[in-house]
Amino acid sequence: MTHKIFIDGAAGTTGLEIAERLAGRSEFTLVTLDDTQRKDAAARREALNDADVAILCLPDEAAREAVALIDPASGTRVIDASSAHRTADGWCYGFPELIGGERVADARRISNPGCYPTGFLGLLAPLVKADLLPAAWPYTVHAVSGYSGGGKALIERFETGKAPAFRGYGLAMGHKHLGEMQTHAGLAHAPVFSPAVVDAFRGMVVEIPLQLSAIEGAGEAAALLEALEAFYDGSQVVSVHPDFDLPSELLLQPDANPRDDLQLFVFGSEDGTQARLIAMLDNLGKGASGAAVQNLNLLCGLPETAGLHLPSA
Numbered sequence: 001m002t003h004k005i006f007i008d009g010a011a012g013t014t015g016l017e018i019a020e021r022l023a024g025r026s027e028f029t030l031v032t033l034d035d036t037q038r039k040d041a042a043a044r045r046e047a048l049n050d051a052d053v054a055i056l057c058l059p060d061e062a063a064r065e066a067v068a069l070i071d072p073a074s075g076t077r078v079i080d081a082s083s084a085h086r087t088a089d090g091w092c093y094g095f096p097e098l099i100g101g102e103r104v105a106d107a108r109r110i111s112n113p114g115c116y117p118t119g120f121l122g123l124l125a126p127l128v129k130a131d132l133l134p135a136a137w138p139y140t141v142h143a144v145s146g147y148s149g150g151g152k153a154l155i156e157r158f159e160t161g162k163a164p165a166f167r168g169y170g171l172a173m174g175h176k177h178l179g180e181m182q183t184h185a186g187l188a189h190a191p192v193f194s195p196a197v198v199d200a201f202r203g204m205v206v207e208i209p210l211q212l213s214a215i216e217g218a219g220e221a222a223a224l225l226e227a228l229e230a231f232y233d234g235s236q237v238v239s240v241h242p243d244f245d246l247p248s249e250l251l252l253q254p255d256a257n258p259r260d261d262l263q264l265f266v267f268g269s270e271d272g273t274q275a276r277l278i279a280m281l282d283n284l285g286k287g288a289s290g291a292a293v294q295n296l297n298l299l300c301g302l303p304e305t306a307g308l309h310l311p312s313a
């Protein structure tokens with residue numbers, strides 16, 4: 001049996017990378033609309049309702065529009081890569097490592113996590129759940145992303161004209177990922193979030209610095225690491241770096257290849273008073289297209305990591 005997949009937004013950055021991961025997979029028939037039809041509501045309605053799974057790679061407003069075009073009786077299941085439905089009722093938050101792959105497999109509406117929240121939640125959610133870090137603490141998160149994280153518009157800005165080496169943003173303190181980070185980590189407060197873009201196409205580093213000595217009830221760095229190792233034990237997608245082999249620097253390469261894994265690190269000071277929780281991922285991989293393909297595999301009852309770019313063990 002082949003599954004009919006419609007990518008709405010297939011000409012965009014995320015859509016193209018999903019198509020690349022699905023290319024050559026005989027389990028899927030891929031439907032896309034040509035340039036004259038890809039923004040035509042009638043053509044989209046037909047393709048959306050005709051698909052077994054629709055993957056939305058659109059700006060938020062267009063993603064909401066796409067969902068409204070789907071007749072519930074059509075049976076089309078949806079994976080939305082946008083941030084339109086990440087805390088919405090009736091939507092499954094498509095982070096299988098956190099919620100369990102079976103919940104994704106059973107869902108009809110799946111919202112892919114945002115790229116920054118994938119790093120933030122991948123680090124923090126298991127530790128809060130294990131009571132090693134308190135839900136009531138006001139966390140801070142710093143991050144840098146490759147410029148493809150901003151889609152076609154930011155790619156054009158960085159690739160034509162003079163690209164900045166560093167672009168800090170989110171300075172109005174209202175980044176759209178805050179609600180998603182707070183909700184899915186079960187936090188009392190939204191984190192203070194300082195995102196930035198660097199002059200590399202893909203890749204990101206997401207960091208939660210912790211003054212452990214000031215946080216009542218916090219575990220030591222070694223305990224945080226041990227809990228993450230236990231939580232992700234057996235995962236083919238999320239790896240927790242061992243403390244006996246920690247790198248002395250973390251590098252994003254401007255010409256990095258696509259990858260769909262998530263790497264987690266816990267750095268601790270010698271006196272045990274401070275820690276830096278750090279996640280590295282490809283914003284277009286586990287942060288977007290790789291996550292969509294992982295969720296698609298689960299939805300279709302296929303091996304979870306088929307078609308993913310994972311570093312060989």
Ligand SMILES: NC(=O)C1=CN([C@@H]2O[C@H](COP(=O)(O)OP(=O)(O)OC[C@H]3O[C@@H](n4cnc5c(N)ncnc54)[C@H](OP(=O)(O)O)[C@@H]3O)[C@@H](O)[C@H]2O)C=CC1
Nearest residue numbers: 009011012013014057058062081082148149151152283288
């Ligand atoms: N890039 C990333 O790293 C990540 C992106 N996402 C999310 O995924 C979604 C897609 O992002 P990305 O691929 O980066 O964005 P892009 O801007 O690269 O692509 C978006 C695509 O949607 C098309 N589009 C816009 N409006 C409509 C419409 N009404 N009907 C049909 N097509 C439409 C655009 O057309 P046109 O080509 O004409 O502009 C474009 O091809 C966004 O919601 C983004 O926030 C999520 C995680 C990470």
Ligand SMILES: CC(=O)N[C@@H](CCC(=O)OP(=O)(O)O)C(=O)O
Nearest residue numbers: 081082083114115116145149150
């Ligand atoms: C570098 C950059 O601009 N990144 C995007 C987030 C990319 C992402 O995760 O997409 P969603 O919009 O679907 O959450 C931003 O900060 O808005």
